[in-house]
Amino acid sequence: MKETQHKQGNTLVNNRPPRTVALAVALALSTPITAIASDASLQKQVDKLTKQVEKLTKAPKVSTKGGGVEVETSDGKNTFEIGGRFQLDYNRFDGAYNANNDGKTGSDLFPRRIRTYVEGKADDWDYKLLLDFSEDKGEITLARLRYKGFEGGPTIKVGKIREDISLEALTSSKHITAISRPMLSNVMSPYFKYGASAYQYFKSTGLRYAVGAYKGGSFGTNGQDENGDINMSVTGRLTWSPIHNKGETLHFGVWGSERDMGGDTLSSKFARGEVRNTNVRLVNYAAGGDTFAVDNMSQYGLEFASVYGPFSIQAEYAVRDVDAVDSVNDSSYDGYYVTASYFLTGEHRVYKKRGVFNSPKPLSSNGAWEVFARLSQFDATSNNQGTKAEVVTLGATYYLNKKIKVMANYLISDVSGPGASELVGEHTDGNALTARLQYLF
Numbered sequence: 001m002k003e004t005q006h007k008q009g010n011t012l013v014n015n016r017p018p019r020t021v022a023l024a025v026a027l028a029l030s031t032p033i034t035a036i037a038s039d040a041s042l043q044k045q046v047d048k049l050t051k052q053v054e055k056l057t058k059a060p061k062v063s064t065k066g067g068g069v070e071v072e073t074s075d076g077k078n079t080f081e082i083g084g085r086f087q088l089d090y091n092r093f094d095g096a097y098n099a100n101n102d103g104k105t106g107s108d109l110f111p112r113r114i115r116t117y118v119e120g121k122a123d124d125w126d127y128k129l130l131l132d133f134s135e136d137k138g139e140i141t142l143a144r145l146r147y148k149g150f151e152g153g154p155t156i157k158v159g160k161i162r163e164d165i166s167l168e169a170l171t172s173s174k175h176i177t178a179i180s181r182p183m184l185s186n187v188m189s190p191y192f193k194y195g196a197s198a199y200q201y202f203k204s205t206g207l208r209y210a211v212g213a214y215k216g217g218s219f220g221t222n223g224q225d226e227n228g229d230i231n232m233s234v235t236g237r238l239t240w241s242p243i244h245n246k247g248e249t250l251h252f253g254v255w256g257s258e259r260d261m262g263g264d265t266l267s268s269k270f271a272r273g274e275v276r277n278t279n280v281r282l283v284n285y286a287a288g289g290d291t292f293a294v295d296n297m298s299q300y301g302l303e304f305a306s307v308y309g310p311f312s313i314q315a316e317y318a319v320r321d322v323d324a325v326d327s328v329n330d331s332s333y334d335g336y337y338v339t340a341s342y343f344l345t346g347e348h349r350v351y352k353k354r355g356v357f358n359s360p361k362p363l364s365s366n367g368a369w370e371v372f373a374r375l376s377q378f379d380a381t382s383n384n385q386g387t388k389a390e391v392v393t394l395g396a397t398y399y400l401n402k403k404i405k406v407m408a409n410y411l412i413s414d415v416s417g418p419g420a421s422e423l424v425g426e427h428t429d430g431n432a433l434t435a436r437l438q439y440l441f
Helices: 017-056 093-100 184-188 421-423
Strands: 006-007 010-015 060-065 069-072 079-094 107-120 125-132 139-147 156-164 194-201 207-213 232-245 248-259 269-271 294-308 309-324 331-343 349-353 356-357 367-378 388-399 403-418 430-438
Touching: 060 388, 079 093, 093 107, 093 403, 093 421, 184 269, 184 294, 184 309, 184 331, 184 367, 269 403, 403 421
Parallel strands: none
Antiparallel strands: 006 010, 060 069, 069 079, 079 107, 079 430, 107 125, 125 139, 139 156, 156 194, 194 207, 207 232, 232 248, 248 294, 294 309, 309 331, 331 367, 349 356, 367 388, 388 403, 403 430
16 A cells, blocks of 8 residues: 655655654553552562561560560460479477487478479460479479360369369468468378369459369378279369458358278378478377278368458368278367468568469568468377377568578477377477578579
């Protein structure tokens, strides 16, 4: 086809647009498309950087609160913690405590507890493993798995767990007022046993219940009857704290335990006189007589505690009824204690919703001072045998901080009952000085 031309002035103009004009139009049309592509690429980079920043901000938080090391996700749903405690004790004792050595002064320096733990949680589950390496032993003290997923319902725990017996026995050794627990707690509580339990706390009323079933293996039974079947115990506790404010607490509790002994012989040495590593246990039901086999035991107790600022008082009473294989040996034993405590520096005991106490945090960098007095008694006499022990303890504790505290106790004991002369001879009273350095890590 021929190209047609016409004159416009002196210039020939083609019917088709010049190539320079077409190029300009093409560039103009392509510019917005290039810009859009560039913007999309930039947005991708921004989105990628945003995700990286979010990932960084969600990095686990690491803290050393309480002396251990805790790792926690940003949402708080998953944690891992490791820590422990070290308790170094010194005891000096005489009289009834050392009756086998004619009542002369004896002493000992030893690690009472060297414990380490790992614990953590993931959503509605948590776990804790507690190991003890003190006194030439290495054992699992606690191995707990717990589920908290029932909305408005109980918490379930299984494993080697603490039976819900006695306020003082349930309070951690890190937080007890005296160096040793009272005789009542040591007689009645088996502490940690394999089993399962359920518990629930109602904040509005201050009520808490706990009930559990556990494998036997304490107080003389090996945990199985003559047929190889497991000896079981069923234990329950109900507490009520109508007042549970900061620095002000009122606590009432009741607990009970039914224990199958399977015809095994009841251990004779119920408890020490609240001093560790002495060669005589002052509470002995068989002193002056004989041990005997038991079918079942029923134990039950009452708890009371009150905190008013720096002053607190705590008391318990408990009974053990024994159903012996030979009914002539059926017996009942009981005990109590009362502890009064005062913080000279103004702190107060810390009450926890699980019905136990924790140590306070010192109000100043100078630390905290606590003084206390305790009267404790347990009667293991029946018919013409057994002993009754009474111990008065005076003590002072210095809390340097949440991790370190130093304790000193002075104890005065008295032993009586039909079996006293066989157990301690003429040394019916005794004295002891105990001290402890505790470090939490």
